[in-house]
Amino acid sequence: MESKNDTRVSEFLLLGFSEDPELQALIFGLFLSMYLITLLGNLLIILATVSDSHLHTPMYFFLSNLSFVDICFTSTTMPKMMVNIQKGSKVITYEGCITQTYFFTLFVGLDNFLLAVMAYDRFVAICHPLHYTIIMKSQLCRLLVLTSWIMNALNSLLQSLMVLRLSFCINWKIPHFFCEPNQLVDLACSDTYLNYMELNLIAGLLGGGTLAGILYSYSKIASSICAISSAHGRYKAFSTCASHLSVVSLFYCTLLSVYFSSAVNKNSPSSAAASVMYTVITPMLNPFIYSLRNKDIKRALKSLFDRRIIQSSIVLGLKKLC
Numbered sequence: 001m002e003s004k005n006d007t008r009v010s011e012f013l014l015l016g017f018s019e020d021p022e023l024q025a026l027i028f029g030l031f032l033s034m035y036l037i038t039l040l041g042n043l044l045i046i047l048a049t050v051s052d053s054h055l056h057t058p059m060y061f062f063l064s065n066l067s068f069v070d071i072c073f074t075s076t077t078m079p080k081m082m083v084n085i086q087k088g089s090k091v092i093t094y095e096g097c098i099t100q101t102y103f104f105t106l107f108v109g110l111d112n113f114l115l116a117v118m119a120y121d122r123f124v125a126i127c128h129p130l131h132y133t134i135i136m137k138s139q140l141c142r143l144l145v146l147t148s149w150i151m152n153a154l155n156s157l158l159q160s161l162m163v164l165r166l167s168f169c170i171n172w173k174i175p176h177f178f179c180e181p182n183q184l185v186d187l188a189c190s191d192t193y194l195n196y197m198e199l200n201l202i203a204g205l206l207g208g209g210t211l212a213g214i215l216y217s218y219s220k221i222a223s224s225i226c227a228i229s230s231a232h233g234r235y236k237a238f239s240t241c242a243s244h245l246s247v248v249s250l251f252y253c254t255l256l257s258v259y260f261s262s263a264v265n266k267n268s269p270s271s272a273a274a275s276v277m278y279t280v281i282t283p284m285l286n287p288f289i290y291s292l293r294n295k296d297i298k299r300a301l302k303s304l305f306d307r308r309i310i311q312s313s314i315v316l317g318l319k320k321l322c
Contacts, residue, residue, distance in 0.1 A: 009172045012097050012187075013090045016081065016177045017273060028085045034284050035078045041287030042067035044301060052300035058136040059125070062118045063290060065145055069114060070283035073107035076100060077178035077279055097179040102160045104180055108255075108278075109152035109206060115248050116210035117144045122241040123217035127224045155202060162195050176275065203259075214248055243290045250285065254278040 017027055049055045049064040080100065084090055092100070124135050159181050167190035174183050185195045221241060228234045254277035291297040 009094060009168045011091050011093045011172070012168075012179065013173045014081070014084065014092055014177055014179070015090060015173055015175045016084070024085050024088075028082055031078055031082055031280070034280055035074060035082070038074050038280070038284040039071060041284065042071045044304075045287045045290065045297070048297055048300035048304055051304055052296075055296060055300055058121050058138075058141045059118070060296075061138075061141050062114060062121060062145070066111070066114045066118070067287065069107055069110045070286055072103070073111060074280060074283050076103040076107060081177045092179065097174075097184070098160055098163060100179045101163060101181055101184065102156045104178060105159045106152050106156040109155055110148055111251065112207060112210050113148035113152060114145075115244070115251060116213045117148065118244050119214040119217040119248065120144075122244055123220055125240060126221050126237050151206070155206060158198070159202070162198055166190050166192065166195065178279075211252060218245065243294060246289050247282075247286055250289075251278060251282050254282060 017023075045067040046064045049060040077100065080092065080096070084092075121136060125132050128135065163181060163184050166184065166188035168184075168187055169189040172187065174187065176183050181195075181199060185192050185199065188195070218241075221237075225234050225237045228237060254274075258274045258278060291301065
């Protein structure tokens with residue numbers, strides 16, 4: 001492995017989950033299935049919210065953006081891993097690793113921000129229902145999403161630049177299936193004090209700030225629901241945010257468990273398996289969580305499929321006539 005002036009390596013090795021060749025086909029098939037389900041499920045959510053005028057509301061606008069980010073999130077890590085398995089290789093170039101780090105940081109941050117924005121939307125809907133349409137205007141919704149993209153793009157750029165300053169002399173094996181800032185900082189042979197300080201500061205400000213906003217929103221939502229006199233009213237109010245609360249719990253519980261476990265056991269291969277929960281499983285389950293008990297999404301999906309069936313029938317009929 002050659003290095004350039006002993007400051008950086010030309011490529012890294014992504015060790016992945018197992019060195020056993022017999023398991024590679026099983027891992028490939030499993031992850032390919034999960035990736036295709038993630039793409040299909042989130043794409044259907046986007047198509048349903050775009051095609052149905054009844055779903056042109058702030059809640060579904062944010063949901064379609066979350067689905068788009070989840071598609072990009074999984075596409076940042078899984079295709080490279082599956083290509084490497086197919087080729088029997090574990091190599092990722094230095095440039096590819098930095099690029100993957102940038103987009104991974106961008107999309108995990110966007111997931112974080114969008115969940116906070118959706119919590120604010122539910123807070124306004126339940127705690128200030130009479131002012132909901134006045135507060136949650138389309139201009140504000142677009143501004144919140146745009147702000148999320150700008151802040152996370154700048155954060156990802158900062159993270160990538162901080163990694164670029166590091167030197168990798170000997171240890172270039174990453175015990176993971178993708179590149180992320182923590183893993184690269186742990187491998188560096190140069191001074192990493194500024195990197196660890198920056199990572200912890202960003203995690204506290206952006207991650208901790210959005211999580212605090214979500215917790216505050218749901219504390220107010222819980223107080224408002226408890227103040228409703230009728231049981232039916234409480235159930236109706238809770239059902240409007242149950243799906244989002246489930247996604248938030250799944251995302252943050254898995255993310256925090258990986259964060260704390262990796263802090264205790266650095267460079268442990270088990271952290272790669274644990275990371276699958278928030279990088280693969282959560283984006284795959286989100287469409288199911290939002291659609292299983294959501295009558296609006298079910299109706300939109302049914303209408304979408306019915307429209308496609310009718311269009312297909314018309315096309316087939318015209319072909320027969322020709």
